Amino acid sequence: xxxxxxxxxxxxxxxxxxxxxxxxxxxxxxxxxxxxxxxxxxxxxxxxxxxxxxxxxxxxxxxxxxxxxxxxxxxxxxxxxxxxxxxxxxxxxxxxxxxxxxxxxxxxxxxxxxxxxxxxxxxxxxxxxxxxxxxxxxxxxxxxxxxxxxxxxxxxxxxxxxxxxxxxxxxxxxxxxxxxxxxxxxxxxxxxxxxxxxxxxxxxxxxxxxxxxxxxxxxxxxxxxxxxxxx
Amino acid sequence: xxxxxxxxxxxxxxxxxxxxxxxxxxxxxxxxxxxxxxxxxxxxxxxxxxxxxxxxxxxxxxxxxxxxxxxxxxxxxxxxxxxxxxxxxxxxxxxxxxxxxxxxxxxxxxxxxxxxxxxxxxxxxxxxxxxxxxxxxxxxxxxxxxxxxxxxxxxxxxxxxxxxxxxxxxxxxxxxxxxxxxxxxxxxxxxxxxxxxxxxxxxxxxxxxxxxxxxxxxxxxxxxxxxxxxxxxxxxxxxxxxxxxxxxxxxxxxxxxxxxxxxxxxxxxxxxxxxxxxxxxxxxxxxxxxxxxxxxxxxxxxxxxxxxxxxxxxxxxxxxxxxxxxxxxxxxxxxxxxxxxxxxxxxxxxxxxxxxxxxxxxxxxxxxxxxxxxxxxxxxxxxxxxxxxxxxxxxxxxxxxxxxxxxxxx
Numbered sequence: 091x092x093x094x095x096x097x098x099x100x101x102x103x104x105x106x107x108x109x110x111x112x113x114x115x116x117x118x119x120x121x122x123x124x125x126x127x128x129x130x131x132x133x134x135x136x137x138x139x140x141x142x143x144x145x146x147x148x149x150x151x152x153x154x155x156x157x158x159x160x161x162x163x164x165x166x167x168x169x170x171x172x173x174x175x176x177x178x179x180x181x182x183x184x185x186x187x188x189x190x191x192x193x194x195x196x197x198x199x200x201x202x203x204x205x206x207x208x209x210x211x212x213x214x215x216x217x218x219x220x221x222x223x224x225x226x227x228x229x230x231x232x233x234x235x236x237x238x239x240x241x242x243x244x245x246x247x248x249x250x251x252x253x254x255x256x257x258x259x260x261x262x263x264x265x266x267x268x269x270x271x272x273x274x275x276x277x278x279x280x281x282x283x284x285x286x287x288x289x290x291x292x293x294x295x296x297x298x299x300x301x302x303x304x305x306x307x308x309x310x311x312x313x314x315x316x317x318x319x320x321x
Numbered sequence: 322x323x324x325x326x327x328x329x330x331x332x333x334x335x336x337x338x339x340x341x342x343x344x345x346x347x348x349x350x351x352x353x354x355x356x357x358x359x360x361x362x363x364x365x366x367x368x369x370x371x372x373x374x375x376x377x378x379x380x381x382x383x384x385x386x387x388x389x390x391x392x393x394x395x396x397x398x399x400x401x402x403x404x405x406x407x408x409x410x411x412x413x414x415x416x417x418x419x420x421x422x423x424x425x426x427x428x429x430x431x432x433x434x435x436x437x438x439x440x441x442x443x444x445x446x447x448x449x450x451x452x453x454x455x456x457x458x459x460x461x462x463x464x465x466x467x468x469x470x471x472x473x474x475x476x477x478x479x480x481x482x483x484x485x486x487x488x489x490x491x492x493x494x495x496x497x498x499x500x501x502x503x504x505x506x507x508x509x510x511x512x513x514x515x516x517x518x519x520x521x522x523x524x525x526x527x528x529x530x531x532x533x534x535x536x537x538x539x540x541x542x543x544x545x546x547x548x549x550x551x552x553x554x555x556x557x558x559x560x561x562x563x564x565x566x567x568x569x570x571x572x573x574x575x576x577x578x579x580x581x582x583x584x585x586x587x588x589x590x591x592x593x594x595x596x597x598x599x600x601x602x603x604x605x606x607x608x609x610x611x612x613x614x615x616x617x618x619x620x621x622x623x624x625x626x627x628x629x630x631x632x633x634x635x636x637x638x639x640x641x642x643x644x645x646x647x648x649x650x651x652x653x654x655x656x657x658x659x660x661x662x663x664x665x666x667x668x669x670x671x672x673x674x675x676x677x678x679x680x681x682x683x684x685x686x687x688x689x690x691x692x693x694x695x696x697x698x699x700x701x702x703x704x705x706x707x708x709x710x711x712x713x714x715x716x717x718x719x720x721x722x723x724x725x726x727x728x729x730x731x
Binding site for chain 1: 325328333335336645646724729
């Protein structure tokens with residue numbers, strides 16, 4: 091099967107200037123493919139999160155080029171980048187970052203309401219569907235703060251999926267979860283990438299989690315030292 | 322369809338109703354005070370202006386006293402020079418061809434009314450008691466249109482004067498001092514010595530006791546007779562114009578038109594005008610200060626909100642909300658607080674204006690001179706909105722600049 095590239099970087103480098111000039115990323119070139127469950131690992135300070143934020147389009151201060159879905163991202167205006175994130179990228183972080191005043195349902199719907207492609211009724215149906223997939227449909231109308239950690243993370247994943255993004259980016263998605271919930275989240279990611287063909291790029295320091303993914307890229311001192319780590 | 326930005330803003334506000342209300346109440350007090358104080362100033366200014374216009378026309382045209390000119394040295398060379406002391410030249414004060422002047426003035430745009438008057442200094446005599454004062458000779462109906470004399474009348478009727486050639490309307494102070502009643506006779510001696518017996522056909526009481534003790538109104542012909550002059554003798558033309566504030570400009574125009582001195586009411590009542598300015602500035606400062614405090618209230622609460630919501634802002638930006646969306650959300654929040662506060666403020670100011678307008682002051686003021694001022698209200702709403710917009714914009718911009726990565730990496 092031919093692999094479709096959904097994200098490509100060429101020669102990405104990044105400096106930190108505070109407290110001293112320091113090269114955080116050095117000549118990062120790799121590709122991520124459609125339906126791939128990709129993990130980024132490395133020691134603390136290896137630059138894996140820094141890389142993820144460059145890929146996320148939220149960090150714009152880097153050298154080299156970034157392409158998402160064949161479109162060059164580097165050099166776009168901030169508003170354009172926001173629109174690209176809205177459409178093409180879903181995010182899952184270590185903490186859920188759900189808006190506390192809103193119900194779980196609304197939290198999931200907000201990115202889709204922002205996209206404005208479907209009516210709010212259609213979006214609501216879609217949100218219920220993905221909540222069902224994630225097993226949190228019973229929590230739909232509760233405020234986000236009332237849920238358990240595992241449930242919150244699953245709602246956050248549903249929010250990441252609502253616009254059917256090409257890529258879901260995760261920063262330590264299981265860092266705050268117990269082993270049972272970690273397993274649940276992992277299974278969900280597997281399903282998303284296999285069943286829905288979405289690419290998952292996850293930063294993790296959990297080797298078991300990485301081991302079970304499709305491919306693992308290892309970073310050290312801002313460089314890729316292994317494109318396809320075998321455990 | 323309601324935009325998602327609006328929905329987020331509304332949810333934020335509704336989830337902390339108390340804070341929203343407190344910020345709104347700040348605006349309420351600011352707006353209410355602004356409208357109330359400025360209405361107060363406007364009301365009392367209007368009252369004072371009206372009081373001034375009861376005795377002063379917008380523009381008075383008269384002949385200024387001329388100084389006699391000293392003779393110059395003879396330049397022919399025989400060194401004879403006549404030296405005299407400059408004095409007021411004792412020429413009569415009448416305006417030449419007053420009817421023509423009046424006609425010309427009435428042709429001017431914006432002139433609402435103009436009339437001929439004769440000012441005369443005189444003494445009121447009753448038996449042995451004598452009182453000095455001055456009389457204004459006029460067509461009483463024209464004078465009434467200008468000064469609303471009718472409203473100050475405590476006895477008698479203006480109409481009686483029309484039918485009584487030797488009638489006189491005197492101030493209440495004169496009536497008291499000379500113990501004069503209606504239809505009593507009073508002997509008048511003018512400054513040039515003409516004596517005339519006149520009949521009291523009315524008594525007025527103005528807000529100024531000095532006026533009441535000295536002033537009287539009579540027919541134009543009677544005043545002319547007291548000056549020993551015929552029907553062409555007129556000392557003043559009083560002119561009222563549409564907008565009294567334009568009087569000083571208009572006075573220059575009338576001066577050029579007639580060639581006589583044209584004095585606008587502002588320069589005739591500089592103290593009044595200065596007092597008005599002081600009042601306006603003073604209350605303006607106070608009301609702006611209160612509004613500013615209200616603005617700071619909103620600024621403060623928005624700042625706090627944004628500091629508490631850094632995480633929310635970060636995730637909104639991550640999921641595709643742009644900086645301008647974030648600005649819109651928070652501006653909308655402060656605008657809603659501002660609108661809410663303004664609405665309550667309008668109610669409060671209306672209530673307090675209404676209450677104060679029923680407070681009895683006494684004298685000829687009667688009730689407190691305050692009323693609903695559409696202009697001030699409109700200004701209040703605009704200023705209130707401006708302050709809240711500004712107070713909301715600064716924190717909102719800060720929110721838009723939040724760097725999500727910094728939040729996520731913590």
